[in-house]
Amino acid sequence: MKYVSTRSQTDLGSFCDVLLSGLAPDGGLAMPAFIPTFSAAELEALRGLSYPDLAYAVMRPFISDIPEADLRALLHATYRAEVFGSPDITPLTPLGESGLYLLELSNGPSLAFKDMAMQFMGHAFEYVLEKRDQRVNILGATSGDTGSAAEYAMLGKARVNVFMLSPQGRMSAFQQAQMYSLNEPNIFNIAIEGVFDDCQDLVKEVNADAEFKAKYHIGAVNSINWGRVLAQAVYYFRAYFALGLPADAEADFSVPSGNFGNVFAGYLAKRMGLPVGQLIVASNENDVLHEFFTTGSYHVRPAARVAVTSSPSMDIGKASNFERYLYLIAGADAVQTAGWWDEVGAGRPVELRDTAHWPEIQSSGFRAGKSTHADRLATIRRVDEQFGRLIDPHTADGVLAGEGFRRSGVPMVCLETALPAKFEETVREAVGRVPERPTRFVGIESKERFCDVLPNDAAALKAYLAAKLG
Ligand SMILES: Cc1ncc(COP(=O)(O)O)c(C=O)c1O
Ligand SMILES: N[C@@H](CCOP(=O)(O)O)C(=O)O
Numbered sequence: 230m231k232y233v234s235t236r237s238q239t240d241l242g243s244f245c246d247v248l249l250s251g252l253a254p255d256g257g258l259a260m261p262a263f264i265p266t267f268s269a270a271e272l273e274a275l276r277g278l279s280y281p282d283l284a285y286a287v288m289r290p291f292i293s294d295i296p297e298a299d300l301r302a303l304l305h306a307t308y309r310a311e312v313f314g315s316p317d318i319t320p321l322t323p324l325g326e327s328g329l330y331l332l333e334l335s336n337g338p339s340l341a342f343k344d345m346a347m348q349f350m351g352h353a354f355e356y357v358l359e360k361r362d363q364r365v366n367i368l369g370a371t372s373g374d375t376g377s378a379a380e381y382a383m384l385g386k387a388r389v390n391v392f393m394l395s396p397q398g399r400m401s402a403f404q405q406a407q408m409y410s411l412n413e414p415n416i417f418n419i420a421i422e423g424v425f426d427d428c429q430d431l432v433k434e435v436n437a438d439a440e441f442k443a444k445y446h447i448g449a450v451n452s453i454n455w456g457r458v459l460a461q462a463v464y465y466f467r468a469y470f471a472l473g474l475p476a477d478a479e480a481d482f483s484v485p486s487g488n489f490g491n492v493f494a495g496y497l498a499k500r501m502g503l504p505v506g507q508l509i510v511a512s513n514e515n516d517v518l519h520e521f522f523t524t525g526s527y528h529v530r531p532a533a534r535v536a537v538t539s540s541p542s543m544d545i546g547k548a549s550n551f552e553r554y555l556y557l558i559a560g561a562d563a564v565q566t567a568g569w570w571d572e573v574g575a576g577r578p579v580e581l582r583d584t585a586h587w588p589e590i591q592s593s594g595f596r597a598g599k600s601t602h603a604d605r606l607a608t609i610r611r612v613d614e615q616f617g618r619l620i621d622p623h624t625a626d627g628v629l630a631g632e633g634f635r636r637s638g639v640p641m642v643c644l645e646t647a648l649p650a651k652f653e654e655t656v657r658e659a660v661g662r663v664p665e666r667p668t669r670f671v672g673i674e675s676k677e678r679f680c681d682v683l684p685n686d687a688a689a690l691k692a693y694l695a696a697k698l699g
Contacts, residue, residue, distance in 0.1 A: 230293050231262040232455065235556040236567040243294040245357045248350075248456045249365060251449025252436040257567070258552055259455045265290035267502040269476060276470050280318040281308040283470075284349075284463045287501070291459055295356070303356055307349045313337050319345070319464045321471040321642070324616045329631060330642045331618065332468045339407065340648040340667070341542075342491065343378030346460035350450055351382030358388040365448040366390045366698060368435055370428035372487065373404040373542040374647060379450045380408060380416050391450075392417045392694060394428035397682060400541055402674050403651045403666075409678035417697060423685035424532045426547045429488075434687040441691060445698050452490025453549050461494035462501070468642050469503055479506035483598075483631025483643045485623040486510045486518055487543035489550035491644065492595075496554065499594060506639055511630035512599040513540045518548060522597035525582025525590070527551065529573055539602050539655040540622040542647065547573070555579075558586050558593065598630025605629075609649075609659035619656065619664050621649040 232241040236257030241247050247259040267275070275286050281304040292300060310316045314336035322331045337344025358365060367389060369379050376393040383389045395408065397420035409418050421428050432449065436442055452458055469480050482505060484492040492510050499505035512519045514536045521527040530546025538544055552570060559565040569579045581587055600608070608625040612618055620628065624645045631641045649656045649664035656664050683689050 230291050232259045233262055234563065235260055235552050236563055236570060238563040244292040245294050248353055248357060249448055251454045252433065254439055256433065256437055258453055260553060260556060261291055264500045272502060273476055275466060280467060281305045283466055284308060287463045287466055288459055303352045307352050312348060319467050321468050324618065328635065328640055330640055331645045332464065332642050333645050334464060335645055335648045338381040339377040340651055341374035341378060342646040343374045345464060346457045347378040347382040347450065349460040350456055351386060353456060354389055355386055364388045365446050366392060367448045367450050368392050368432050369450050370394045370425060370432045372396065372425035372544055373400040375451060377407040380411055384413055390415045392419060394419050394421050394431060396424045396428060397422055399424065399537060399544065401652050403653060406673040406676060409680040410673055410676040412679045418680040420680050420682045421685055424535045425545050426535060427532055427685045429549060431687055431690055435691060445694060452488055458490055458494050458497065461491060462497045465495045465498035465505065466503055472640050477504055479504045479639055481507040481636065481639055481641045483509035483511055483627045483641055485543060485627040485644065485646045486512060487545035489518065489548035493550040493553055506594060507596050507634055508594045509630045509634050510595055510597045511627040513538045513543045513626055514601060515544050515546055516599045517546055519597040519599040522595050525587055526578045526580050528578035531576065539605055540626050542623055558589050596634050598633050600626045600629050606659040609656060613660050619649045620645065621647045621652050622655045623647055
C-alpha cells in the first residue's frame with residue numbers, strides 16, 4: 230500500500246515510511262492511496278478471531294512493507310492479557326437491558342483508550358528503527374491522555390526519545406502526576422503556556438521545518454500519525470463481532486471526540502465494509518465538531534475561546550483528523566483539501582452546507598451531540614445508579630450523546646475512553662465517592678515532578694530540542 234498527502238497527493242512511501250515521518254512535508258496528513266474493503270463473506274471469516282489475529286486481518290491490507298510473520302509477531306506482542314487486563318483486550322459490557330454497551334478501551338497501562346494504538350506504536354517503532362538502524366525523537370502534544378500513553382509505550386526504548394508538550398495547568402491532577410512523575414532518560418515533559426491546540430500547532434510547525442526535522446529525526450505519535458488511526462480501527466471490528474449480530478445488521482457507535490482520531494477510525498472501519506450505522510460525535514462545551522455536523526460550518530476556535538472543562542482531554546478547538554475526513558468527502562481531492570485548510574489556517578470558516586459535498590456528509594453516518602458539566606455529572610450519577618457502573622466524564626459525554634440517537638433494535642456501543650480514576654474530582658462531585666485506582670497509581674500526585682515549562686513559541690521549542698539532542 231502506498232500513502233499520499235491529503236494536501237498534494239505527494240507519494241509518501243509505504244506504511245513504515247509514514248510511521249516514522251508522521252506528517253507529510255507539505256503539512257498534510259498521510260492517507261492510503263485507497264481504502265481496501267471486505268466483502269460480506271470476508272467479514273464473516275473475521276468473526277471469532279483473537280484480538281491480535283483480528284488486528285492482523287484489519288491492518289494487513291494497509292501494511293505491505295512488514296513481512297507477514299513479523300507483523301503477526303508485533304501484534305501478538307502488543308495485544309496481550311498481561312498488558313490489557315484480560316484476553317478479550319476490549320471487553321464489551323451491556324448496560325442492563327438498555328441496548329447501550331460500553332466498549333472498554335481503558336484497561337491498558339495508562340488507563341485511557343490511547344494505549345490501544347500506542348502500545349502497537351511502541352513495538353512498531355522499535356521494529357522499524359532496528360531494521361533501518363535509525364533513531365526517532367518523537368514530538369507529541371497531549372491534552373492529558375496521549376502523553377502518558379506514549380510515554381509508557383516508549384519507556385526504555387533504546388532508539389526513541391519522547392518530547393511531550395502539554396497545556397500548562399489544564400489537565401486533571403492525576404493526568405499531570407501520571408506524566409510529570411516520570412524521571413526517565415528518554416522522556417521529556419514540557420508544559421506549554423497555552424492550550425492543547427497551541428501544543429499541536431507547535432508540533433506541526435516544527436515538523437514543517439524540513440531541515441530541522443531531518444537533522445533531529447523528528448517523529449509523531451499523535452493521531453496525525455496514520456499508525457495510530459489504523460490500530461484504533463481494529464476495536465470497532467472487535468466490538469461489532471462481540472455483539473453477535475446477524476450478518477449485515479448495523480451497530481451504532483458513540484465516541485467522545487476532540488481531535489477526531491477515534492471516531493475517524495470508526496469511519497475507516499465503516500468505509501472498509503463493517504456495518505456501522507451511525508457514528509455519534511460527542512463533544513463537550515468545545516463544540517466545533519458539533520457545529521460542523523449540525524450547520525455545515527467548520528470554524529476552528531482560537532486558543533482564547535477553548536473552554537476549560539471537566540472532560541479536559543476533549544478541550545480541543547482544532548481537530549487534526551478532520552482533514553482526513555474532508556479529504557475523503559472530497560473524493561480524495563488534495564487540491565480541494567489544501568484550499569479548505571488554507572481557510573482553516575487563516576482562522577476562517579469552511580462552509581459546506583450549500584455545496585455538492587453536503588449530501589455526502591449527511592449520508593456518511595455522522596451525528597453529533599454535546600454536553601455541559603451539569604450533563605456530565607448527571608450522566609455519571611445516572612449510569613452509576615441504574616447500571617452500577619462508574620464512568621469517567623469523557624465516557625459520560627459519549628453515553629449522553631449516544632442515548633440521544635437510539636434506533637429501535639440497533640445496539641449503541643459507547644466507547645469508554647478513560648477510567649474514572651483519572652478524573653477523581655469530577656467523579657466525586659457526581660457520586661460523592663472516589664473511584665478505585667490501581668495500586669500502582671496510589672499516591673501518585675505527591676510524587677516529585679519532572680517537567681520543563683516553555684512559552685508558546687516554536688523557536689524556543691526548537692532551541693530546547695537542539696540543546697537536549699546536542
Ligand atoms: C479520555 C479521552 N476521551 C476522548 C478523547 C478524544 O478523542 P479524539 O481526540 O480521538 O477525538 C480523548 C483524547 O483524544 C481522550 O483522552
Ligand atoms: N485528547 C488527546 C489529544 C491528542 O489526541 P491524539 O489522539 O491526536 O493523540 C490527549 O488526551 O492527549
